Amino acid sequence: MRLHVHLLSDSTGETLENIAKAALAQYDDVETIRHFWPMVRSEQHLERILQEITQNPGLVLFTLVNSDMRQSLESRCHALGLAAVAPLDVVTDALSTMLGQRAKARPGRQHMLDAAYFQRVEAIQFTMAHDDGVGHEDWEEADILLAGVSRSSKTPTSIYLANRGFKTANIPIVIEVPPPAALFRLRHPLVVGLTTSADRLIQVRRNRLLSLNQAPETSYVDQDAVTREVAYARRMFADNGWPVIDVTRRSIEETAAAIIALVSERGQDR
DSSP states (O other), X not given: OEEEEEEEESSOOHHHHHHHHHHHTTOSSOEEEEEEXXXXXXXXXXXXXXXXXXXXXXXXXXXXXXXXXXHHHHHHHHHHTOOXXXXXXXXXXXXXXXXXXOOOOOTTGGGSOOHHHXXXXXXXHHHHHTOTTTTGGGGGGOSEEEEESTTSSHHHHHHHHHHTTOOEEEEEOBTTBOOOGGGGGOOSSEEEEEEOOHHHHHHHHHHHHHHTTOOSOSGGGOHHHHHHHHHHHHHHHHHHTOOEEEOTTOOHHHHHHHHHHHXXXXXXXX
């Protein structure tokens, strides 16, 4: 089945893209053709898009705050027999009711350079400078520190968390190289251990070696060695009372969500 999906936004369209992606993921065997229209802020621009929608009819999702442009879009889609959905309307209507005020009709308001924006920038800079055990003397400044054996998704998870505003450092746990003593004295950061099954870890590591054109059979992927490595890391996590997340069947987003939940719980307990 083929489906045209038109995404219209008067800002970057990032929010709309994420909503559409999450919704479409619920359906199998659908060939989706996405038409992305960001920064739609004039009737002339909208008219050109409507011509494309007429030629390629399908689902229309939009985030437009200008009432005249919304009406034009909805009227034309209704005439064409197409569904035009504003997915944020339900949320803003509920907030307006609860807060007793109308929403500010400002395009891209959520992307204003506010304190949260600069917090994310600072978090990203910190995280990039403290990857793979680097800069342990600054770890106390981190919000989160991820520990785990090599190829346990520490770096991509750290970057994702940084984009959510959390200063995140990470360190590989290696049997032959004990971590800095500073790791066991941390007070401010939440230290989280990432673990995975030995079989999955071997598969990931072997693929990594092949991508680098290196020999695929080394102690790095030896079953007994990897099993000992994983067990060593687990013992360290348990001895220090650090929360542990098994990433074997988790996406980066799911792992990060679990970590953020731990940070939230920790804040409530303090």
